[in-house]
Amino acid sequence: MVLHHIVNTLQWPGLRAWQQAAIRPLLGGGDALLLAPTAGGKTEAAMFPLLSRMAAGSWQGTSLLYVCPLKALLNNLAPRLAGYAGWLGRAGAVWHGDVATSRRRAILRDRPDILLTTPESLESMLVSRTVDHRSFLGDVRAVVVDEVHAFAGDDRGWHLLAVLERLAVVAGRDLQRVGLSATVGNPAELLRWLQGSAAGRRPASLIAPDDRPTALDDRPTALDDRRPGARTEDGAAPPSAAPPGDVEVDYVGSVHNAAKVIGLLHRGAKRLVFCDSKKLVEELGQALRAAGVTTYLSHASLSADERRRSEQAFAESRDCVIVATSTLELGIDVGGLDHVIQINAPGTVASFLQRLGRTGRRPGSRRNCLFLTLDDDGLARAAALLLLWARNWVEPVVPPPEPRHIVAQQVLALTLQEGRVGDRLWASGWRGLPPFDRTAEPIVRYLADAGFLDVDDGMLFIGTEAQRRFGFRHFSDLLAVFTAAPQFTVFAGRQEIGSTDPALLSDQVDGPRLLLLAGRSWRVNHIDWNRRRCFVEPVDTTGGRARWLAAPSAGAGALSFPLMRAVRDVLLGADPPVKTTSRAAERLARLREEYLDRVHLGGTVIRRERTGDVHWWTWAGRRANATLIATLGDLADLRGRAADDQIRLRSDLTAASWRAATGDLAERLCLPEVDGEALAGLKFNAALPPRLAEATLAARLADLDGAAAVLSDPVRFVVR
Template sequence: MTSLHPTLAYHVTNTLGWPELRTLQAEALSPIKNGDDALLVAPTAGGKTEAVVFPLLSSMEEQRWSGLSVLYVCPLKALLNNLLPRLQMYATWLGRRVELWHGDVSGSRRRSILRDPPDVLLTTPESLEAMLIGTRVDHRRLMRDLRTVVVDEVHAFAKDDRGWHLLCVLERLTRLAERPLQRIGLSATVGNPGDLLSWLQGSGMGTRPAQVIAPEAVIGSDPPDIELDYVGSTANAARVIAALHQGEKRLVFCDSRRMVEELGEMLRGHGVNTFLSHASLSADERRRAEEAFAQARDCVIVSTSTLELGIDVGDLDRVIQINAPWSVASFLQRLGRTGRRSGTRRNCLVLALSRDDLLTAAGLLHLWGTGYVEPVQPPQEPRHIVAQQLLALTLQEGRIGDSLWPDWWNGLSPFEHRSAQPLLDHLIAEGFLERDGGGLLIGPAAEQRFGRRHFMDLTAVFTAPPEFTVLHGSIEIGRTDPGLLTSSVQGPRLLLLAGRTWEVDWIDWKRRRCFVDPVEGTGGEARWASSAFGGTSFSLARAMRDVALGADPSVRLTRRAVDVLAKMRAEIAGTVHPEGTVIVREDGDLYWWTWAGYRGNATLKATLGPLADPTHRVDDLRVRLRNDLTRSAWRDGLRTLEIRRPEVDDRALNGLKFNTALPRDLAVETLATRLADFSAAVFTLTGPTHLLSR
């Protein structure tokens, strides 16, 4: 610990009782104190927070940093809330301050921060954007001493448009601070850490020293205890969970809010002390559940991916996964919530609710057993983020030079002139921006489309579906899909929310609020609009194919799982071939079993053109071909094919926020490119195809 500031080293040893730093923490000291960019990779509870905070606090003291010098950015407000007390304790050892700034922080607290900035500020990218475009924040004064930005759970940002938005904001902060900013990412295990670090560096890639710090042994080396079971229904899953591991603390992951609600209600019906967590519960409701769960012992908390990240819910005994997450990386995150105590092992029980779910879960566990972890791939062609940033910068500065605006992003790739200039021209032509001599101002179209609530709609790059707030008296319980309030019902209208049934009392349609009263018993309904985009990946689909061909995942399988898998393999034997793909006629329809994943099959369907059935929805595992297709027509058609991007439904554009600020053809091109998987399509097309009959 000799590299730490003496006061900090004293408290680490005597207050925390640590005889030494973990490997990750020791290896991170030198590069972080030297000002290098870095990516720290370790499973959950691997000590990443201390690995970055301790050397930064040491540098802060030794180099006499003043003012707001460190931004700590997280994807979730709940994660920031969870981190605050720990980071405040570390900072106070050196007489330094840590504060919190996000949408739930009061106005008076924010004004206090602006009057006297802390040394470290915990925040989200959306809150940073709001600071930059807000008229009440002197962002130049606030950011002038900034030196380092820490991005927690950086892999969660990089996989969607929030990552591009974050990079853009960091480039603008670099210009305001008038110095290169050290960028440090914290991540769970990813398949391409070097690429992820290069992406995080933004315009500094290749010009600043950078290092991936990923020790192999951060936690115990004992292999995890993983079991796969087939239960057949949510009701059976509830019975299994209620019967197993009584007296222990269990975290159950589900793939939808609706399943969380239904399973939670069933577990309570079995007398299990159950708590719930998902994004449509109010912040207070989630916080009460998470705090109660952290303090209890014999209990279950049922959650969506909201608890996948590093939020502390106490010392877990078990993780139970309903069906399978859609990636090995997500599975590793969830598995890492267990095994933190000395002498315990990481563990996970996977419960499959249907036969298809069993095949998917077995495929994912087989893929995990090979050591594969998905590479993090930022979405391609973020044109809508460029449009948003041009508007946000104009709001930030009041007026921007019509030829100097690229300087704010320091050469970041989406802002290259040939790709960004057409977007700027469109914003001007449509009235989102107005020319004024050699400058640009916010135009009337931007004020009409985004101007409500002081342009706050410009701060977030994701689109939230419309929901009604559900209240019991003055207490907010959560939010629900408006479809539940308009559908036809017999008798009282019952909602299922926070794991219990509520009767709707009255609805305030204008203010989108719904007032409810609790009722005894069950019968409430839960529903939310799905925002899922994509589906099974090519790598997961191929792993499922391996399972169909006889490969077993390297985990324990219950007798039920073994029996059902054997029956499934016999039934789908005609859809797989060890040396290529299969075309087979089933009940009069002709299917090409590609096992290429959703995006691969979307690309194949577009590429096949008239060879494919245009009425068939894209499937994860197969493509329906034209019913009258012959062998010769198939072979002749393949010779003339050119890989094409999938077609995009107009309704899909609504999920691309700021699409109204793009030319329609470029908005469609962005979505089509993101939906395509060219490598999967080429791999499938160039492999052997077997035409069989059944």
């Protein structure tokens, strides 16, 4: 039946060879990780075999979950998946935080065969008093996790794994797990991670396109296969792995100049511009509109309606620009794009590949990306990232270490779900999956001792401290893994525009208070401090300000050891094999001259400035440098924080004292110090013993391997 509709409804001549390779393992009930570029057909490669399995097995009730990291992506996919389900007389539905209560009631009454949701909404169903989770979710047999790499690299991944294990307990069976991802550096590890407690006892397949012209056969691929096009554990790949495309680097020096270049280039075409901060999105959007360019904006602090209007208008237009943060990096469909433009550089090669993959989808077109760099750091990072890309290197996806705070959250959530849990049986809720197993006993004891859990006759119940800290609005705060920075909602009349940082509403200003939001300036008329609301009206001026302070988190914005070492390579003269404008080349030459005595091909440089300050230019990334500061002890100048490129040392340091003190440091590395501000960014840290909360954060702030690599390098001393 599915094959009939592929040929007759979609009018496809057939599936791609790699999609055919997914059929046998998925029909057989095995787990899988499907790897392909954006718009490579991953959704169809997963759904067509699973729909066939649903029909052949006469699955009843809500039997297939489709999990995404973004609500907008779910909304975007819903019509397509509903159409595929309709081929078999089946139905699909979306359930997330923006879905109305009336719609949720309808879903519970008339259960869809396919439910599109987020991990947070899935857990809300498990703990909700209005959802009979055993009845509603007890028929689930398979789960598709889209953009699985976006989960696995942070705490949402641990949360997802834990919720899937609890769901498997409710369903009374292993759930077939199928992950969809773009290129990653460690696919085999990512697949084993996705399998959770079933890793090693269920069949698992890695399936991806072969980048060579030869066909990929339809045999399931084992975990230890080394297919052409597959990356190895260290992120290396064959020469054909870097996708073809037109990539260029330019240096423009300011947001105003970037807007000028974008306005002049590719007129009549659809352009997607990526910025890595909401503030930069707003400033560039306003500059483009001032230059007469039809411009739309998308970022997380715009209201859902505002983003939806922008994305829909952009999808239906031709000669226009949409400026976005990483919200449009994932597979949200905004129509056929002509060009991708990157302001400065993303933080990872993987992000660049996602963004590059938004173009080149139409026959005869090529993938393309233009880097417009605003400053020296942006230029060096762009060149370094493209150097890594040219070397066929992609970051491995590594879950954050020691997620003890997520363990505490899950113990509380399971207790809320079941009402009561045996004080010796709680670990069965995750089927033995570490770290949610018996090794978490100290955390459970602390939860009981601190009043987060009550203990009575061998049973655990939600305690008064958990109700006090997390019980607001039906424990909604307990179900959100991240701490969000406080923001005020901005309204123009009754229309919600988005949200802004409260500091912009309390700073001293001369004249009217102007905000920059949705690409235009607004005058603040009234602030409701109790309800955290701000009421504005539009003004014809460009004087508005945009600002958002992120909640503190471990290592936020830190660059990796490989990327910083690539920056060093660029400063030493390495050029990525991409087009570079003459002004970018000239600026890079000046930058290399400026850093001539801070980089060294054979090792690192300790440089004494004329002021007497001493800096160690490690080019190792902030986490490795924080580890080095902790390890160096009084050799480091504790007044200076770790940067990505260097750390500050004691002003009286000499070459002799350095050599005498650092001979064995690589054998006794220390974790970084943890301050209270950083600890506050660790959600649920209050539900942990203080020493465990600090140990958790310290492990996340560290890069032991990077620090050891730096200490193994020779050191050159330079005196200015």
